[in-house]
Amino acid sequence: MSTLDVMRPSLPSWGPWAPPAAALALAVALAIATDIAAGVLLVGAVVAAAAVVYAWSRVVEGGRRAVDRLVTVLVSSAFALAVIPLVSLLWTVIAKGSERFDWTFFSETGRNVVGAGGGAWHAIVGTLVITGLATAASVPIGIMAAIYLQEYGQGRLKRWLTFFVDVMTGIPSIVAGLFAFALFAIFFGPGVRMGAMGAVALSVLMIPIVVRSTEEMLKVVPDGLREASYALGVPKWRTVVSVVLPTALAGIVTGVMVAVARVVGETAPLLITTGTITSLNANPLSGRMEPLPVYAYSQYKHPGVPPEPYFARAWAAALTLIVIVMALNLVARLIHRRFGTEVRG
Amino acid sequence: MSEPAPTAAVPAAPGGGAATVDASPAKAIDVRDLNLFYGAFHAVKDVTMRIEPNAVTALIGSSGCGKSTFLRSLNRMHELVPGGRVEGSVRLDGEDVYGPDVDPVSVRRQIGMVFQAPNPFPTMSIYDNVAAGLKLTRRRRDRADLDEIVERSLRRAHLWDEVKDRLDEPGIGLSGGQQQRLCIARTIAVEPEVVLMDEPASALDPISTLAIEDLMVELKARYTIVIVTHNMQQAGRASDYTAFFNISGVGEPGTLVEFDTTEKIFSNPSEPATEDYVSGRFG
Numbered sequence: 074m075s076t077l078d079v080m081r082p083s084l085p086s087w088g089p090w091a092p093p094a095a096a097l098a099l100a101v102a103l104a105i106a107t108d109i110a111a112g113v114l115l116v117g118a119v120v121a122a123a124a125v126v127y128a129w130s131r132v133v134e135g136g137r138r139a140v141d142r143l144v145t146v147l148v149s150s151a152f153a154l155a156v157i158p159l160v161s162l163l164w165t166v167i168a169k170g171s172e173r174f175d176w177t178f179f180s181e182t183g184r185n186v187v188g189a190g191g192g193a194w195h196a197i198v199g200t201l202v203i204t205g206l207a208t209a210a211s212v213p214i215g216i217m218a219a220i221y222l223q224e225y226g227q228g229r230l231k232r233w234l235t236f237f238v239d240v241m242t243g244i245p246s247i248v249a250g251l252f253a254f255a256l257f258a259i260f261f262g263p264g265v266r267m268g269a270m271g272a273v274a275l276s277v278l279m280i281p282i283v284v285r286s287t288e289e290m291l292k293v294v295p296d297g298l299r300e301a302s303y304a305l306g307v308p309k310w311r312t313v314v315s316v317v318l319p320t321a322l323a324g325i326v327t328g329v330m331v332a333v334a335r336v337v338g339e340t341a342p343l344l345i346t347t348g349t350i351t352s353l354n355a356n357p358l359s360g361r362m363e364p365l366p367v368y369a370y371s372q373y374k375h376p377g378v379p380p381e382p383y384f385a386r387a388w389a390a391a392l393t394l395i396v397i398v399m400a401l402n403l404v405a406r407l408i409h410r411r412f413g414t415e416v417r418g
Numbered sequence: 419m420s421e422p423a424p425t426a427a428v429p430a431a432p433g434g435g436a437a438t439v440d441a442s443p444a445k446a447i448d449v450r451d452l453n454l455f456y457g458a459f460h461a462v463k464d465v466t467m468r469i470e471p472n473a474v475t476a477l478i479g480s481s482g483c484g485k486s487t488f489l490r491s492l493n494r495m496h497e498l499v500p501g502g503r504v505e506g507s508v509r510l511d512g513e514d515v516y517g518p519d520v521d522p523v524s525v526r527r528q529i530g531m532v533f534q535a536p537n538p539f540p541t542m543s544i545y546d547n548v549a550a551g552l553k554l555t556r557r558r559r560d561r562a563d564l565d566e567i568v569e570r571s572l573r574r575a576h577l578w579d580e581v582k583d584r585l586d587e588p589g590i591g592l593s594g595g596q597q598q599r600l601c602i603a604r605t606i607a608v609e610p611e612v613v614l615m616d617e618p619a620s621a622l623d624p625i626s627t628l629a630i631e632d633l634m635v636e637l638k639a640r641y642t643i644v645i646v647t648h649n650m651q652q653a654g655r656a657s658d659y660t661a662f663f664n665i666s667g668v669g670e671p672g673t674l675v676e677f678d679t680t681e682k683i684f685s686n687p688s689e690p691a692t693e694d695y696v697s698g699r700f701g
Contacts, residue, residue, distance in 0.1 A: 227500070297537035301601070304495065305551035305608055306527030315554050319541040 170392030196368035207275035215283025250342025268357030286328025330405035457501035463671035479663035484672025493529035530610035536597035538589035551608035595626025
């Protein structure tokens with residue numbers, strides 16, 4: 074006789090789904106019928122479902138598989154818990170933002186707009202110009218700093234620089250804004266506002282992210298490739314440019330995109346440095362600009378009467394930001410798929 | 419196309435001339451009192467040997483005895499490791515590789531290396547992998563010239579027939595044995611005078627291993643070849659000279675125990691330790 078339990082009984086295929094579904098249905102019914110808080114009901118439903126699945130499985134299938142099912146329920150619940158706020162946020166922004174997500178919003182500025190109508194064209198231009206400038210400044214500096222740290226840096230200097238980059242990664246964004254403001258005040262006097270100042274503030278936030286992500290990607294490039302290049306008589310700088318960087322390119326681009334996505338929604342430092350304005354200004358070296366996050370903020374913070382059109386524009390601006398970030402992520406994924414190389418040890 | 423197989427018998431003793439084959443770029447290497455360090459750790463002690471041109475010299479010995487470190491010191495790869503340090507002299511046809519005015523990059527252009535794990539450049543096609551040495555060292559050539567070098571190198575590495583229709587495909591798409599032969603083609607495309615091989619067949623199946631051994635025998639008509647191997651049969655089959663390295667204990671430096679013709683090392687070694695090792699009673 075076989076020692077393997079070939080014919081061991083197991084739950085039907087709908088088994089693990091039925092108790093959670095029943096518990097959720099019960100929770101919904103209780104939420105409608107009574108006034109118990111929804112959160113309590115949700116937690117109760119998860120606990121009850123886990124208990125029922127465990128007990129049922131233990132009776133039918135035995136202890137080991139029961140624990141397996143219990144952990145599956147717990148892990149799935151944790152995942153759902155993490156996703157619920159995201160879905161809720163996306164839903165809210167799409168629902169409220171689509172009201173003004175129209176052509177006028179993308180073609181007109183907020184100049185001389187009182188009440189309904191008007192758009193955020195000036196803010197979209199502001200965001201693109203400022204973020205573009207910040208990226209143009211941060212990417213070369215960040216990548217070259219990462220190359221120094223990973224390929225050239227040694228000893229104490231490297232350790233200190235790495236430490237400071239780590240500290241800079243965690244710098245509060247308002248501090249970056251104040252830094253840029255103080256820096257420009259030295260040259261242009263107090264109270265100056267311009268797009269370039271906002272770009273400097275964003276660069277302070279971007280550079281450490283680009284350095285860290287690029288450094289990680291350079292670390293993944295196997296030493297064997299560097300040695301193969303050296304053994305061909307290729308100088309070190311050429312090895313870095315022609316072998317190491319191309320191998321890490323897809324990852325570096327992804328890191329840059331993540332850094333852009335991180336700063337494109339920054340509000341606080343831009344509020345200080347670029348100020349607010351309702352008309353179009355595409356020149357970052359002169360006068361106020363109003364990027365999208367600041368636009369959303371000012372529409373929401375200083376609405377007119379009635380406030381509804383202002384709130385609708387704020388939501389539409391939020392939706393536009395999410396679309397921009399998603400577009401950047403898609404581009405990064407495409408680049409990764411197109412140029413990504415399989416790096417092996 | 420195939421290179422003429424070397425017909426000359428293995429010289430009986432060290433000291434043979436360099437020019438046994440016409441237009442061969444092979445050079446001899448004279449190592450004198452070489453000591454290698456990793457920081458404070460003394461890895462290899464007092465090695466003196468002469469590596470003959472147009473011959474295959476095998477370095478054998480147990481793991482950690484310094485063979486690979488010694489090999490990497492011959493083309494100044496050892497100093498790339500943080501703390502790597504060299505004392506003594508390595509002369510390539512009389513020229514000191516570690517001379518004060520010598521650029522390590524130019525040394526590596528003359529002494530190529532094939533590594534244990536096949537490491538083709540993942541971003542490059544098969545063609546570009548072979549041409550990489552010439553392209554990246556700015557020894558510019560026109561396309562036709564480059565085409566010819568790539569084909570010749572791939573033929574010498576016995577890979578041409580397998581890849582001639584897909585030279586534009588990525589080099590990492592090849593099998594392990596093909597990748598290693600691609601790396602050999604890449605190394606010989608820059609026409610080095612010496613080719614160092616660090617266990618080139620240890621990650622390969624027996625068929626690819628045999629192909630690479632045949633290749634070494636053919637390549638020695640043009641190059642000086644030094645190979646590190648853990649495989650006694652491989653050393654016996656493919657090499658003309660064998661150097662046996664050993665360590666007296668953990669933390670002790672590796673030393674060169676015996677260096678002689680392969681025939682002598684495997685049939686009648688002078689040192690008992692060598693006999694124990696090659697006959698499998700040791701390590």
